[in-house]
Amino acid sequence: MNQDVVKGALILLVMFDHNEYAHQLFPLFLTGFAFHVLGFLALPFLRPSVSLSWDYVEKTLIRYYYPFFLIALAMGIVTMLTVSGFSVESLKRLLLAFYSGNNESLKTATQMALLWFLPSLISVLLLRAFIDSLSLGGRIFLLGGVTGAHLFVGPLAESIRDYLPLGFLPAVYSLPLCYLLAFFNRQCNDRLTSLQGALLASVICLAVKCLQMKLGLSQELGFALVSDYSNLTALVVNDLESITGALMLFQLSRLRLLDFLGWFGAQTLPTYLIHPFVALVIYKVCEKMLPDASLMLKFGISMLLTVWFSVGIARVAMGIGLVRRFCFPKDASSLVGKQ
Secondary structure (H helix, E strand, O other), X not given: OOHHHHHHHHHHHHHHHOOHXXXXXXXXXXXXXXXXXXXXXXXXXXXXXXOOOHHHHHHHHHHHHHHHHHHHHHHHHHHHHHHHOOOHHHHHHHHHHHHHOOHHHHHHHHOOHHHHHHHXXXXXXHHXXXXXXXXXXXXXXXXXXXXXXXXXXXXXXXXXXXXXXXXXXXXXXHHHHHHHHHHHHHHHHHHOOHHHHHHHHHHHHHHHHHHHHHHOOOOEHHHOEXXXXXXXXXXXXXXXXXXXXXXXXXXXXXXXXXXXXXXXXXXXXXXXXHHHHHHHHHHHHHHHHOOOOOHHHHHHHHHHHHHHHHHHHHHHHHOXXXXXXXXXXXOHHHHHOOO
């Protein structure tokens, strides 16, 4: 499986989810849409386990927390200049966003709630490395605890999210789903041809998505607005939407005819951080220049331009040595110029 193809499909779906016109045209579909998020979180589970070490922790933090810190700091300053003003309270909100990385704190301090994904990804990576380093009994015990916590994240989130570091609640909620997704993906890879896997996963995903839409279920993983033990039907259906949707993308990526998506997935981290600004500018331009155009036309134009410019800018930026070194280093050695 070409992971760049999967990442290409996922980043396109992220831009689709963040498109203003898409939410006007496809509100029911997007209300419960989450499989693109789980797909990104679960990608590391398709690779061999890693041992938890200080070297791994350092590389993970440099790879993901460092660019998160840079853009959160920049947007925090912009927010103070344009919205909240400089004050002790504004500084506290920004420090909380650095620490907790939860969606609500980031929305308040930086106006960029979508940044929650990077701290949560770090937590997922570190939790997975820790769990996989345990004995079989330890893994079973801890996975059982995480699965139990999965049932209670929703009602507890608002009261405890500010006390937990690095987007911990979405990570805990997603972790058992990531393990399940990786397991089902292995079974499809081992037992089915690429075409069989793609067809089966697509049919199951379509059935689950239709059921979710029929029931009118919603979820927002970044805000930890998720179903819980009090509504097991909603919990199961929403979890299945995440798992089966991501599984469909994983299986579709086995088909060679989708290899072109690898171009979009080569630089997903900078694309993810750049696309909100591109999308906002294009939305403003569309509203100004195409006020009477149909929603579908504005959606098509805005999506095409957002994808093209976001991916293009990201690829150009990563081709510049200084940008790659100081904004998106792979590890500490890259940042200080030793590699």
